[in-house]
Amino acid sequence: MKRLLLPLVAGSMLAGQASAFVVNDIRLDGLQRVSAGTVFNILPISIGDDINSKSIADSAKALFRTGYFQDIQLGRDGDVLVVTMVERPSISKIEIEGNKAIKSEDLLNGLKQSGLAEGEIFQQATLEAIRMELERQYVAQGRYGARIEAEVKPLPRNRVAITIKVREGKVSTIKDVNIVGAHVFKSEELADLFELKPSNWMSWYSNDDKYSREKLSGDIERLRSYYLDRGYINFNIVSTQVSITPDKEGVYITLNIDEGEKYKVNEVKLAGDLAVDKKEVEALLLVKPEQTFSRQIMTTTEDLITRRLGNEGYTFANVTGIPTPNHENNTVDITFFVDPGRRAYVRRINFSGNLKTEDEVLRREMRQMEGASANTAKIDQSKARLGRLGYFKQVDVETTPVPGSGDLVDVNYTVEEQPSGSITASLGFSQSDGLILGGSITQDNFLGSGNRVSLSANSSRTRKLYSFSFNDPYFTVDGVSRGYSLYYSKTNYSDSDITNYNVDTVGGDVTFGYPISEITSVRIGGGVENNKLRIGSAPALRVKEFTDREGSDFTNFKANIGLYQSTLNNGLLPTRGWSQSVSADVAVPGSDLTFYKLNYRGQYFQPLSRTLTLRLASRLGYGAAYGSTYDLPFFENYYGGGFGSIRGYRDNSLGPRTLQSNGQYDPIGGDVLMEGTAEVLFPLPFIKDQRQLRTSVFFDAGNVFETGCKSGKDSKGRDYSSGCTKPSLSDLRYSVGVGLTWITPMGPLTFSLARALKEEDLDETQVFQFSLGAPF
Template structure:
């Protein structure tokens, strides 16, 4: 029996070997000279693509080795699923079968991501409309989609790919997603911490075990990137408090069998706490040791602070850069005395070589003209490299608002050790907007708005916009255009055309109005890199349109000056803004001053307004904000101060708890008419909303407001100031900043109009 089986196997092996030998003999051909090359089976691929991939041409000698190389080259293109070569005489025919192309990509059941985001992820791996379809590429697409969902803690997401063939050798791809429920963090543990409580350390994290606002913040959804960021926050917390040998030993992330619950365990070693015993400078400091010493942020006698060390080394590097040393190296070397828990820091500096800037290149500005970017540069070609000017140039380009990303890198010039090229890498963003919307506030009720704005017209850097407002109390149409470089020196020019219809906020059912129309032109002169002074002039026509319940003060002004008055106001202003954010600032300062002088016409007056804001970061979570605003106006040439130029106070933006615009003088009808003088003082302490983690877009704040408005002939009387305290909520919503305040007036007078609950979209303080 065994012999029969062995004999059968031997015969079978001999038959297979004979078949392979016969096939090889049939495939092998004798070399010949190519008289012609033909291609069959092409549908979309150009013949030139095939001919360019062949390792031979007409007139070349053809053999089996070259044929095998041709097949490999054509398959490597990824365009064909089958390739054959046939030789008839001295003519070679290349027969191909193209892969189907992707006609469309769709996603069914995807709710966590919008389709554009998922399509971009597909493009990143090479799967997009018009590309050849490859089953391996579809498998990669499934894995990429799963990775996207895992990043959102949707570990149970399942994806099914459906390939639907359609005409002309094309296919439609449909990814059907079953997202499931997101996995949520149920427990976070920090082991090895002794100096600080576990609750204190977990309070530093953006990740948490969730709260009643987790549906908004998603802080209980695990993501590796978020955990890494929290670990860096933890490390920085220790390193800034003297624990210079602190380390994170390991992290364990465990997920439950049902893929719904996640536990995170962080193991740390704190080490000893060290106090700085001294700071010493070593190396080449260009003979400017005293200048560098003044930049040292490290304080002997205090616990080691890694942030102070980083600030010092950066300040040193930047200062070297100001003298052209683009390759300077500053290394802090600690001399640790473990017996006494003290550390001495030695700052070793090597300025290396001085460098010139050979060329400045701008990349990524497909729409914006080069000159718009280059005119913001303070570093010039063929001059010494200056780190301060490079940073200033980057900030100026970023402040243009035309780019979502501005990065500046320096590149060595091959063969020229003392030269560098500076490359500005830009990512443009849309700068035009068409808006149609509605706003609502407790004072204004419904306000419809329409606007067309283009901040970078045709890539020139010029601004053009039209705004329409239809609120209950203030209606306006404004056309504005700005040329930021009206002169080569950076003097800007703004032209405004406007028509407005307004009345005091306190509505008593009257239909009187103030109608104002005019035009103005102003110039902005940059006196320094941070300060801009504005000069301008305009012409205005103001009409007091009588109606029911018109305030007596309006009638009195009309009797003296007339119902229609003309004025030629000259304006002078100044602004400086160093806040870290315009919507949700936590540090920095904002100042502005505007003055107006009526020099001709029926209305002769002077009017000035100054605002000062200061933001202090108390901790990572808490911010103190202070605001003050002073305004004053006076009539000239024996004329009264124009009633339509009055200041108003009360409500959001001034003294909360009182009805909008009701503080200050009133006439005999009881209407609040504002005044020629104004003072407002505000203080706020803001913190993350409970349950929102460290999210800065949703915050609560406590506040104290003080202020009032006075008539032209009244003196500032602090005894008549109104005051309130309260709590509020701020939310940077998709339609703009929303602020809600509940205030309790603590200093009021009989007759004051109280409004404890107020809200508004768009108020900044």
């Protein structure tokens, strides 16, 4: 309670001017935490001043405005002004109980921003305002039964402890969404536009039945856009009612709408300074006469014209489409007003967030140059190239004006690097290779240089591999890449469900890549490889036949050429764009075996909604021998089944099988591969960062074929081969399932649950498949 007292030390003070006196000294009583200097700085009275009742009142008000004091008394002791103050208590501790929907640290940060934090001055009014604000936040989440209680406990030395007790209550669920006044479209059709829906069997996953004021606002805007995109320019939301059941657990949403009449486009005009040739701008007009008016098409046209001007350096161009309705005939004239502004030039290109990657690695991907006019297409193209590197989770770009200049901008790229280690121990497991042990240095962005370096020694049940590879994507400043590798491996295919033989391989190669456009490159390379076959005591008949004819030790000189294209938005787990590659590998004349293999890989990503993405992928292969070699070496065959192929079937189990000496038929692979995948990618619930996680529902199809199947029977009347067919769509295998890939520091963790839809007698199916680490 505010009080202004001037007690008299020697009798009563006389009214009016008689109460004035000259201050010879000022005494402060009652201070604990507030310093005397602070009070003297605030107090408008100094020693030597003549004071009266007005100056005393002004002094009290000035001290109260600080918020430090809950009581102030000003008195006189002779010629000494006595200021007695009672400080407000300080907050010693704040505890929050019962909150789950909102984290305690978020609540404490909100309290701190409002002036309520440990060590601050306590004010009851502030606490009450915050309590009401917290209740409003819970109501905004649909928790209408939420209650916030605040308990203030006095402590010694003029301190208080605050306990905020939260009773969150349940989120009110939506019982019904009713749209009144809909005649052109069915209410059910319009309700499907809403993110908020009445409780249904999928609500446990989507939470779409939990009321939220923000979500309702978004739904109303979607409803408005739906009508405006279909010609109803006078559409109006007349009223919105949200009613709560008495138990505060049910919500009924009612929207009253006025659809208005449908309008068509009558005339489309351009106005303002176009800055570029008028015909170029007219070619970008998606809005045409006699077309049903659509706000979306109008705004898309604005964006196209803005981007076209941005490509000429008019970075801050403003294009506005103004519809003028003609209510007599339900038509609308649209005029696009173009204000290009001043042409902007790039002063600097800045990078942030690249803690490990050198600036040079990012800068060489730039297609927008410093000092040149700003070009929107080149700025976006540079962003896309950074994303395709695969080093970053996310890439953002912002164009900002230079203060004090009307024609200069800075282009600022912000990246978030992928977590990776330059030195790792490899530990993994896959169902085809078993336990994978080894050590490696594998880094796509070695020491932030952009170079790929790999040095590894790995061992599994089926293979031992030692390799070194290096690739410099900018061997020349023009973007020509150079890579080379050396490798040695020992493989025992009898332990990977493939026909019984072993092969030791040693080789090396060099590859150069030549960019021919922003999305296309050609790769040319060559190398030498030596293969030594060991077939054991009970080889497959086909393997024995091959070694009897060709031998078991081969040195081949290989050449390869490939065409690669990519518009993917990310080099690791993309969600938009496409990529494809066509390559040929040839064992050239002079090799012990002469053959070639033609390969195609492609994938396409198309967003279906804000959360769903369609992925289509295919893999095709064909191999054949030429010259004196009889047919494609069996150890160069294609195999199908498992990850990266047709899930739901065991790794390498599909396709032709050859008769073993023990009477079993084991996979031998084939010279033709046909595979395809269609999957829908979706986010996992309750996981905020999905950038290193991919979940999908998939449909796989494919098989391995042989163009020259071996016929005949052995001495016991057994067929020479089984499951060997020429390429045919009728012999494809199919599967459906769900899959997950998670990029971990140890490598990709991948698993799938799949069901084989077409299973022949010798097919080996596998419902659950997984792999931890990078199988080789």
